[in-house]
Amino acid sequence: MNRYGVFMKRTVYETIICGGGPAGMSQLIYFDAQGQLAEELNRGICVIEKTDELLSGNIKKYKISANSKGGALFEFLSEHSLVQQYLNKEKLSEQIQSYCDIAPSLHDIGVLYGKIGNFLEQCIKQNPNSDVYKCATVEQIHICEEGLFKVVFKQFGCVKEVWAKNVHVNLGGVPKTLNLDEDDRYVHSHYILTEQNEHLEELFTSNDSLKIAIVGNSHSAMSVLSKLNERYSVINSSKYSFDLYGKSNLKLYYSSMEDALLDGYNFTEDDICPVTQRVNRYSGMREESFLVAKAILNETINNVTLKRVYFKDNADYDLIIECLGYKTNLIPVYKNGKQIQFEVNNGILKTDTHFRPVMKNQESIDCFYSYGLGVGIGLTEVSGGEKSFTGNIDGIWLYQHYVAEIITELNKKVLEVI
Numbered sequence: 001m002n003r004y005g006v007f008m009k010r011t012v013y014e015t016i017i018c019g020g021g022p023a024g025m026s027q028l029i030y031f032d033a034q035g036q037l038a039e040e041l042n043r044g045i046c047v048i049e050k051t052d053e054l055l056s057g058n059i060k061k062y063k064i065s066a067n068s069k070g071g072a073l074f075e076f077l078s079e080h081s082l083v084q085q086y087l088n089k090e091k092l093s094e095q096i097q098s099y100c101d102i103a104p105s106l107h108d109i110g111v112l113y114g115k116i117g118n119f120l121e122q123c124i125k126q127n128p129n130s131d132v133y134k135c136a137t138v139e140q141i142h143i144c145e146e147g148l149f150k151v152v153f154k155q156f157g158c159v160k161e162v163w164a165k166n167v168h169v170n171l172g173g174v175p176k177t178l179n180l181d182e183d184d185r186y187v188h189s190h191y192i193l194t195e196q197n198e199h200l201e202e203l204f205t206s207n208d209s210l211k212i213a214i215v216g217n218s219h220s221a222m223s224v225l226s227k228l229n230e231r232y233s234v235i236n237s238s239k240y241s242f243d244l245y246g247k248s249n250l251k252l253y254y255s256s257m258e259d260a261l262l263d264g265y266n267f268t269e270d271d272i273c274p275v276t277q278r279v280n281r282y283s284g285m286r287e288e289s290f291l292v293a294k295a296i297l298n299e300t301i302n303n304v305t306l307k308r309v310y311f312k313d314n315a316d317y318d319l320i321i322e323c324l325g326y327k328t329n330l331i332p333v334y335k336n337g338k339q340i341q342f343e344v345n346n347g348i349l350k351t352d353t354h355f356r357p358v359m360k361n362q363e364s365i366d367c368f369y370s371y372g373l374g375v376g377i378g379l380t381e382v383s384g385g386e387k388s389f390t391g392n393i394d395g396i397w398l399y400q401h402y403v404a405e406i407i408t409e410l411n412k413k414v415l416e417v418i
C-alpha cells in the first residue's frame with residue numbers, strides 16, 4: 001500500500017534507513033552537502049522513525065553542552081546544500097553562526113536539527129520514489145533470496161513491510177547497567193543527563209550527607225558532575241563525597257602536543273593520533289568536561305576521589321551512578337527463516353571497517369550497515385586515533401562526513417561491478 005492507502009506493486013527502494021536520528025539521517029545530510037539529494041531521492045530512500053521527528057534523535061533530550069564546538073555539527077552546510085538555502089530562508093543561519101565557536105547546548109542543537117529534519121522530510125515526501133514513515137517501529141529485518149532486504153515495522157497498530165537493496169540500522173543505544181538486582185541506589189547517567197530522575201530530587205534535598213560512586217570516568221561522568229552541580233551545588237560541598245571509578249586515568253584532549261606540554265599535561269606516545277598529532281583525539285575530555293576533569297586532576301575539586309580499581313558494590317554508597325555508555329539496540333535479522341547470530345562483545349555489535357555487522361562466522365552482510373550510538377565506529381588507519389584508545393567512537397561529525405563518505409564510495413564500487 002502506498003501512503004495514500006492504495007494497493008500497488010511492491011516498491012523496492014534503493015535504501016531503507018531504520019531509525020531517523022543523527023546517525024540514520026547522516027547519509028541524507030551528506031548527499032545534500034554534495035548537491036546530490038534530489039538525485040539520491042530519485043533512486044528511492046525510505047526512512048522509518050519511531051518518533052514524529054527526523055534528525056533530532058536523543059540529543060534534543062540531553063540537557064548538557066556539546067563536547068565539540070557547534071561549528072563541527074554544521075560543517076556539512078555548503079553552497080550546494082538545499083538545507084543551507086532553507087536555513088537562509090528561515091533566517092536561522094545567524095543562530096547557527098552564533099554556535100560555531102562555542103560548545104552549544106545539545107538540546108538547542110536538537111531543536112535546530114529537528115527543524116532541518118522537518119525540511120528533509122518534506123524533500124523526501126515530494127519525491128515520488130521516496131517515503132517517510134514516522135511513529136513507526138522497526139521490528140524485524142529479513143534477508144531475502146533475491147539479495148533484497150525486507151523491513152517489517154509497526155505503525156499505528158498495523159504491521160507493514162518495505163523492501164530495499166541497502167539497509168542502515170541506527171536505532172540508538174540501550175543504557176549499559178551493572179544493576180541486575182533492581183537495587184534502587186543505581187541510576188544510569190542517561191537518566192540524569194536527560195532529567196528523567198525525579199527520585200534524585202528527594203535524595204539530594206532530604207539528606208545531610210551522601211556518599212556517591214560514579215562508575216566510568218569519561219565524558220558522561222564529567223557531564224553528570226556538572227549536571228548535579230548545576231542542580232544541587234555538589235562540587236566542593238562537604239555534604240557530598242564522590243568516588244570516581246575508571247580503568248584509566250582521566251584523559252584530556254589537546255589539539256597539539258605543544259598545547260598539552262604547555263598545560264603541563266602528562267601523556268605518552270600512545271596518546272597521540274598518528275594522523276592529526278592531536279593528544280587523546282577520541283578519548284580525551286573536551287569543552288566543559290575538560291574543565292571538570294582538569295579541576296579533579298589539579299585537586300581544585302576536593303570531594304572527588306579517583307579510584308583506579310574495578311568498582312565493587314559497597315553498602316556505604318547511597319547512590320551509584322553508572323556512566324558506562326550504551327549497548328546496541330539490536331533487532332532480529334533473519335535469513336531463510338532463521339535468526340542470524342551476530343558477534344556481540346560486551347553488549348556492542350561488532351562491525352567491519354565498512355560499518356557492516358559481523359556474524360558469528362566472522363562474515364559480514366553486504367549492503368547492511370550499522371554505526372550509531374551503541375554500535376560506534378572502530379578505529380582504522382584512515383580514521384586515525386590514539387593507540388591507547390581501544391573502544392569504538394561515535395560522534396555526529398563522524399557520521400555526516402567520515403561514515404557517509406565511506407559507504408557512498410563502497411556503494412559506487414558495487415554499482416561499477418554490477
Ligand SMILES: Cc1cc2nc3c(=O)[nH]c(=O)nc-3n(C[C@H](O)[C@H](O)[C@H](O)COP(=O)(O)OP(=O)(O)OC[C@H]3O[C@@H](n4cnc5c(N)ncnc54)[C@H](O)[C@@H]3O)c2cc1C
Nearest residue numbers: 019021022023050057058066067137138172372373395396
Ligand atoms: C550524553 C551524550 C552526549 C553526547 N554528546 C555528543 C556531542 O556533543 N557531539 C557529538 O557529536 N556526539 C555526541 N554524542 C554521541 C552521539 O553521536 C550522539 O548521541 C548521537 O546523537 C547518536 O545518534 P544516533 O542516531 O545513533 O542515536 P539516537 O539519537 O538515539 O537516535 C536513534 C533514533 O532511532 C529511533 N529508533 C529507535 N528504535 C527504533 C525502532 N525500533 N524503529 C524505528 N526507529 C527507532 C529513535 O527514535 C531515534 O530517533 C553524545 C552521546 C551521549 C550519550
